[in-house]
Amino acid sequence: MKTTFSAEDRKGWMSLLASASEVRLTELWRDCGADPDCVFLRAPEVGGIMVRGRMGGSGAPFNLGEMTVTRCALSLEDGTVGHGCVQGRSKAKAEIAAKVDALMQTDAAASLRVAVLAPLAAERQAQKDARAAKAAATKVEFFTMVRGED
Amino acid sequence: MYVAVKGGERAIENAHTWLAEERRGDKEVSELSIAQIREQLSLAVNRVMAEGSLFDPDLAALAIKQARGDLIEAIFLIRAYRTTLPRFGCSQPVETGEMSCDRRISATFKDAPGGQVLGPTFDYTHRLLDFKLAAEGDVAEAPVAETRTQATPHITGFLQGEGIIEQEPASNAVPGDLTREPMSFPAGRAVRLQSLTRGDEGFLLGMAYSTQRGYARNHAFVGELRIGTVPVEMEIPELGFAIEIGEVELTECETVNQFKGSKTVPPQFTRGYGLVFGQSERKSIAMALVDRALRWEELGEDNSGAPAQDEEFVLSHADNIQATGFLEHIKLPHYVDFQSELELVRKLRREAAELAETLAAKEAAE
Numbered sequence: 001m002k003t004t005f006s007a008e009d010r011k012g013w014m015s016l017l018a019s020a021s022e023v024r025l026t027e028l029w030r031d032c033g034a035d036p037d038c039v040f041l042r043a044p045e046v047g048g049i050m051v052r053g054r055m056g057g058s059g060a061p062f063n064l065g066e067m068t069v070t071r072c073a074l075s076l077e078d079g080t081v082g083h084g085c086v087q088g089r090s091k092a093k094a095e096i097a098a099k100v101d102a103l104m105q106t107d108a109a110a111s112l113r114v115a116v117l118a119p120l121a122a123e124r125q126a127q128k129d130a131r132a133a134k135a136a137a138t139k140v141e142f143f144t145m146v147r148g149e150d
Numbered sequence: 151m152y153v154a155v156k157g158g159e160r161a162i163e164n165a166h167t168w169l170a171e172e173r174r175g176d177k178e179v180s181e182l183s184i185a186q187i188r189e190q191l192s193l194a195v196n197r198v199m200a201e202g203s204l205f206d207p208d209l210a211a212l213a214i215k216q217a218r219g220d221l222i223e224a225i226f227l228i229r230a231y232r233t234t235l236p237r238f239g240c241s242q243p244v245e246t247g248e249m250s251c252d253r254r255i256s257a258t259f260k261d262a263p264g265g266q267v268l269g270p271t272f273d274y275t276h277r278l279l280d281f282k283l284a285a286e287g288d289v290a291e292a293p294v295a296e297t298r299t300q301a302t303p304h305i306t307g308f309l310q311g312e313g314i315i316e317q318e319p320a321s322n323a324v325p326g327d328l329t330r331e332p333m334s335f336p337a338g339r340a341v342r343l344q345s346l347t348r349g350d351e352g353f354l355l356g357m358a359y360s361t362q363r364g365y366a367r368n369h370a371f372v373g374e375l376r377i378g379t380v381p382v383e384m385e386i387p388e389l390g391f392a393i394e395i396g397e398v399e400l401t402e403c404e405t406v407n408q409f410k411g412s413k414t415v416p417p418q419f420t421r422g423y424g425l426v427f428g429q430s431e432r433k434s435i436a437m438a439l440v441d442r443a444l445r446w447e448e449l450g451e452d453n454s455g456a457p458a459q460d461e462e463f464v465l466s467h468a469d470n471i472q473a474t475g476f477l478e479h480i481k482l483p484h485y486v487d488f489q490s491e492l493e494l495v496r497k498l499r500r501e502a503a504e505l506a507e508t509l510a511a512k513e514a515a516e
Contacts, residue, residue, distance in 0.1 A: 007391050015381070015394035048204065048235035050327065051382055051398060052243040053425045055339060057304050059318025061243045062325045062340035064347055065427055067205035067382065069238055069395055085386055087396025088206065128250060133294035135252050138268040142260060 003109055013104055013117055014085065017097040020120050022090045029096045032115035034103060036076050044072040044084070044091035070094040076102050173218050187211035196399070196428025197221055201470060202228025203329070203348040205398045205427050222350075222470050229471050242392060244380045246402050246425070248301050251378040256305050258371045258406055264302035269377060305374040306404050306421065315406065315419040335462045342444055342465060343437075347426050349468030351433045357443075357458045357468075358436035366443040366456035370422060373406035377429050401426050403434040407442050412450045420449060440464060 017025065048066040055062060072084040072094040082102025084094040103112050174181065188195055188211040198210040202225045210228060217223035253269025256262045268274075270292075309315035325340035333341060346354060361368055381394040403424035411417035422442025424434035443458040453459055467473060 007389075010389070011391055011393050014386075018394055019381075019396045046235065047238045048232065049238050049382075049384055049395065050240040050329075051205065052241055052325065053246070053343075053400075054243045054318070055343065056306065056318035056404065056421050056423050057246045057402065057425075058307075058320065060321035060323050060325070060340060062343040063240075063327050063329075064244070064344070064425060065200070065203040065205060066232060066235070066237075066329075067396060067398060068209070068235065071238060073388070083386065083388060085384075085393065085395055087382075089209070129297065130294075131252060132250065132297040134292045135267050135269055136295040136297045137293040138253075138270075139295070140266040140268065 003105065003107055005105065005109070010101070010104070014083070014097070014101060016117060016120050016124065017084065017100055018086045019124070020086075020093070020097075022088065022093040024120065024123065025093055025096055025116075028116045028119055029100070032112065034099070034108060034112065036099060036103060038074040038076050038082075038099065038102065040072070040074050041081065042071065042073040044070055044094045046070045046089045046091065072098045074098045074102065076106070078106070080105050173216075182215060184208060184211045184215060187214050193429060194219075194221060196430050197351060197433075198224045198228055200427040200430050200433065201225045201348055201350065202232065203427075204228050204232045222474055226471050226474070239384055239387075241395070242383045242385070244382060244398070244400070246376070246380060246400065247304050247307075249376055249378040249380050249400070249402070251302050251376050252429075253377040254302055254374070255376075256372070256374045258373050259305060259308070262305055262374075263308075264298070264300075302376070304404070306406070309373075309406070309419065313418070316409070316415075316421060318421070333465060335465075336447075337461060337465055339441075339445070339448075342461065343423065343425070343441060345465045345468055346424075346437045346440055349437075350470035350473070351430070351436070353468050353470070353473075354436040354440055355432060357464060358439035360456065361439050361443045361458045366446070366454055366459045368407045368422075368439070368442050370405040370407050370439050370442060372435060372438075373404045373421075375401070375403045375431060375435065377401045377431065399428050401428065401430045401434040403431075403438040405435075405438040405442055409449060420445070 047069055049069050050066050051064045052061045053064040054060065067087065068089050070084075070086055070089055070091055070093065072091070073081060074095070075081045080102045082098040082100070082105070084096070084098030084101060086094050086097050100112060100116055103109065104117075188207050191211075191214065192207075194214055195207050195210045198213055198221055199205050199207065201221075202210065202213070204210075209231065210224065213224035213227040213231075214221070216227060251264075251267060251269075253271060254264060254267045256266065260266070306315055310317060323340075325344070326338060328341055328344055333345065337345070360366070362370075377399070379397045379399050382396050382398055383392045384395045385392045401424075403422075405422040405424075407420045407422060409415075409418055409420040420442065422438035422440075422445070424437030424439075424441065426434045426437060440458055443456070444461050444464060446453055446459050457463055
């Protein structure tokens with residue numbers, strides 16, 4: 001059965017799945033116990049995308065270089081279509097991402113959110129925070145020597 | 151006469167087997183894993199990704215292992231692999247202003263908003279060998295401090311407010327791609343930047359250094375140098391919206407350079423730009439200096455004839471895979487070429503000898 005969700009919502013979970021670590025995603029997926037029957041609309045396929053930057057950080061675009069990406073599309077028995085589009089070369093990860101994307105559009109969404117997405121999001125944030133905290137500790141605190149005669 | 155030469159197969163096969171054995175080295179020493187290379191030789195991995203022009207740390211680590219640490223050979227492997235990948239599309243331009251910065255410094259403004267964040271830098275180390283690293287041991291955990299939640303703004307943004315630095319004209323023009331169309335000159339700044347960011351670090355360093363020593367004078371300040379990760383967004387055609395397809399680590403350098411102005415533009419600062427995959431600080435500064443030197447024409451400056459101002463020269467020689475391919479091919483069999491040269495030189499020598507003989511005979515007769 002399908003549930004309603006916004007494009008913004010879907011963008012959020014797809015983005016989270018895209019940069020998740022393969023090992024962690026596989027673990028969470030296995031533990032959540034979902035294993036829907038599905039057929040591939042596009043078997044997992046490894047490719048690249050061209051990453052662009054902007055001149056001066058804000059000007060016209062230029063091609064910076066490529067990164068590896070794996071994509072996959074599948075449909076559940078009820079016809080719900082899931083897309084996996086993930087960083088790196090793991091076909092297994094792309095397949096899990098597509099299955100999660102499909103199930104997130106069904107009434108399995110709530111349980112998947114708890115079992116897979118929430119831990120991924122929390123761990124990602126924790127990782128980011130840890131790096132930011134280490135960076136903050138290397139911030140230079142200038143102090144000025146007063147040597148005026150006034 | 152052309153003679154086809156065959157028969158090297160067994161020698162080649164045996165050479166490659168020996169290569170594999172030498173790559174492994176002493177079996178008493180434990181073998182390197184890809185994860186070890188990725189985690190502990192990360193700056194080498196970064197260089198291979200930048201010059202291989204493919205962001206994938208595991209692949210770069212594998213290439214380094216296979217190449218026995220020869221980074222140009224590793225870059226070659228990555229470039230070759232890259233050509234086998236179908237291109238799914240292009241990302242939206244990454245927003246470096248929203249970078250999660252590990253490092254961010256400015257040589258021009260002490261009190262830059264966001265602060266001077268040193269990050270995991272070699273700067274201020276004494277460059278003394280640390281023999282403690284020769285023994286295995288635990289490392290101390292890095293200290294932490296309270297973080298700011300705001301994004302770190304670009305330094306040039308502040309100067310732009312005053313109009314004292316040139317504006318980067320906003321545009322969404324589709325940039326040329328040198329992996330799709332062969333480079334032609336003038337290449338334009340987009341293709342120039344693509345060529346520089348995948349160019350050889352050593353070559354760019356030399357070129358940039360030459361500008362500092364006076365070949366194309368453009369005194370540069372590092373307005374800002376930042377290292378960190380940015381999300382990469384790409385539109386998924388089937389969905390009709392963009393998702394974050396992953397994250398890349400980048401080093402960005404913006405230089406602030408002198409400019410005396412022209413008939414139409416008042417004196418203002420100009421900019422050079424460097425953006426490189428991974429933590430590649432030296433390369434991004436070099437890229438920014440060379441980018442600025444190559445902009446002489448659009449800024450109405452004199453061409454002093456310096457190598458770093460010559461787009462054709464810089465871009466045609468920056469690629470270490472092109473360079474090494476052409477350079478190293480001369481060690482491969484050129485038996486037939488050389489045979490014809492040999493015939494030619496022998497013939498010329500014969501003619502010269504005959505001429506000398508004739509002259510000597512003539513002289514004797516006289």
